[in-house]
Amino acid sequence: MESYPKSALNLVREMTAEAIANPTRAVAFQGAPGANSHLAALEVDPDCLPLPCFSFEDAIDAVKEGRADRAVIPIENSLHGRVADIHFLLPESGLSIIGEHFMRIRHCLLAKSADAKLTTAMSHPQALGQCRHYLRAKGITPSAYADTAAAAAFVADGDDLGASAVAPPIAAELYGLHMIEHGIEDDDRNTTRFVVLSRDAAVPAQDAGQLMTTFIFEVKNIPAALYKAMGGFATNGINMTKLESYQNGASFSATEFFADIEGAPGDPAVDRALDELRFHCTKVRLLGTYPQARKRG
Structure with missing residues (x-):
């Protein structure tokens, strides 16, 4: 807490005390009071008690340790792309994505x-x-x-x-x-996508509308492995709305991928596509299924 500037410390202490006293209403976010993630937490749940955390790791730990019920974390921005390190932190956290939220950002x-x-x-x-x-x-x-x-x-x-x-x-x-x-942002459509994290995976209702599923995977180190792994989504009519690669580790020997698809496990077409993906991969890990907050495309 002492890492915050002096002007922010009293606000941080007050908000932290309120959130810790009622952890079932607490929503952790990274930043000082007044940060965009603070505003996003209030948009996701206007009745929540926002819990300021100095780093993304601190916000994730607050949920893992039961000091907060959920965390609201930025994952990507329409102007500046992926939020640094978040693709490493999400799989390592052990938490599940239970929702997404898009917020117009004004600087x-x-x-x-x-x-x-x-x-x-x-x-x-x-x-x-x-x-x-x-x-x-x-x-x-x-x-x-x-x-x-x-x-x-x-x-x-x-x-x-x-x-x-x-x-x-x-x-x-x-x-x-x-x-x-x-309004000094370089584009007036500047928008950040946040994800809502919880210790427990969500079980969306069947009538919840379009669902999203987020997962990571690592393909086998053989020619055309990614092409073959993606084939199951095409043949089963599954729309993949995001696919991003990143290096995990220092060897450059294996590339991991972060992906979003429309749909959820339990749908026969999604299950077939994921089964085919697993055949061509050394690792597949689902990070969460949740209601789609904004229609893609």
Whole structure:
């Protein structure tokens, strides 16, 4: 907790005390109060008690240890792609994905003074990447920090009038900063996809609408293994909405894949496709089945 800037600590302590007193209502998120993940947690469950955590690992551990019922974690952004390390953390967590949530992201440039010459902007690398054209055009140097709202608190605590933060609008009010400009993201469709994690897997109702299933897999190290592994989804009419590769480990000897499909185990077509996938893989692991929050395509 002491890793948070001073301006954020009292809020963190208050929110943590409330959440720990009622863990069945607690939803863990990464960041300081006012971060986008805080806002996403409230959109997912307006009656929840948001539990601020300094890192993604801390938020996951809060659920694993029973201090929170769920965690809301960003997984990808429409402008800046995959959130770093999340594909490693999800499989390692032992938690299940029970939901997804899409949130429109609006970034603001915040500073201690309304008329100072700004030279640097501090924020989470994802937020800086989503505003990189704006910052470059303004001649402002980006500086990475743990999260958006904590960056705003850090600027509020400092003496550098040339320092600014890229953060949600609520951070200006929480930490007493001036809003220099609103909506500085490089595209006004900027959207982040969050997943909801729980210790227990969800069992969606049959009438829950379109379902999504997320899984990871590692193909055998033979020619055309990925092509063959994907064939079962095509022949069974299963729509794969996401396929992303990443290296796991330091050897470069095996590539793992992170995938989303429309549908769920128990559907004969999905079961056939997954069976064929397993035949061509050394590992297949389901991470969760959950209702689709937004129609793909």
